[in-house]
Amino acid sequence: MGARTGPGPDGRGTVLPPSPRVWLGLTAALGALGVLLLALRYGGEGEPGAVDARIGSVVDGVGTPWRYAALALDALGEPVGAVLLVSALVTGCLLLRRPRAAVFLLAAVGLTVGTATLLKHLVGRTIHGDGNLSYPSGHTAFLTAIALVVAMVAVRRRRGGRPLVLGSALLAGGLMGWAEVALGAHYPTDTLGGWCTALAVTPATGWLVDRTSGRQGAH
Numbered sequence: 001m002g003a004r005t006g007p008g009p010d011g012r013g014t015v016l017p018p019s020p021r022v023w024l025g026l027t028a029a030l031g032a033l034g035v036l037l038l039a040l041r042y043g044g045e046g047e048p049g050a051v052d053a054r055i056g057s058v059v060d061g062v063g064t065p066w067r068y069a070a071l072a073l074d075a076l077g078e079p080v081g082a083v084l085l086v087s088a089l090v091t092g093c094l095l096l097r098r099p100r101a102a103v104f105l106l107a108a109v110g111l112t113v114g115t116a117t118l119l120k121h122l123v124g125r126t127i128h129g130d131g132n133l134s135y136p137s138g139h140t141a142f143l144t145a146i147a148l149v150v151a152m153v154a155v156r157r158r159r160g161g162r163p164l165v166l167g168s169a170l171l172a173g174g175l176m177g178w179a180e181v182a183l184g185a186h187y188p189t190d191t192l193g194g195w196c197t198a199l200a201v202t203p204a205t206g207w208l209v210d211r212t213s214g215r216q217g218a219h
Helices: 023-044 050-059 066-076 080-096 098-125 136-153 164-184 189-219
Strands: none
Touching: 023 098, 023 189, 050 164, 050 189, 066 098, 066 136, 066 164, 080 098, 080 136, 098 164, 098 189, 136 164, 136 189, 164 189
16 A cells, blocks of 8 residues: 555645634635625725725825835835745745645745736726726735745644734735835725735635645545
């Protein structure tokens, strides 16, 4: 009988934290609901809402040195910065002999950013009056997805890792959301939508990776 390579009953070999995983499903469902509600509220609009105006008046247009910090964060979501960050993390996974984690990272980032891009065209919210699609924020979705993946993989064999996973997502989404609003690239609700997009897509991607890998390991 060959050695089992799929996930064992203790969760070894998986990318998601050990059972119970109901809270991840609930997180994904709430994220999807948040994306939907915000899309229905702001779809087709080209002006900030009341909440956007209040938050934007405080955050938008920060001076130095905070602007440099915002630009540095924003660069992580640009093509060159994103490729470098993802490549470094994938290389780290491979060096640690965690190929499934590398697949999870690539799949989660790709699906999250792809979903955010598709939603931009479906929702049709614009900013600056020049037709730039803004909802949801792809930069915020991108960094939140990375934080979720790293945190999930880090707590995979630990119980009680829920605060770390959710805290990492909140920190990453909050930092990138602040940067995007401070630079005038997005409305605050755009960044909330990006954060919710990552919450919805990333756990589902992890489940799919585990499910697929488990089937392959059973043969």
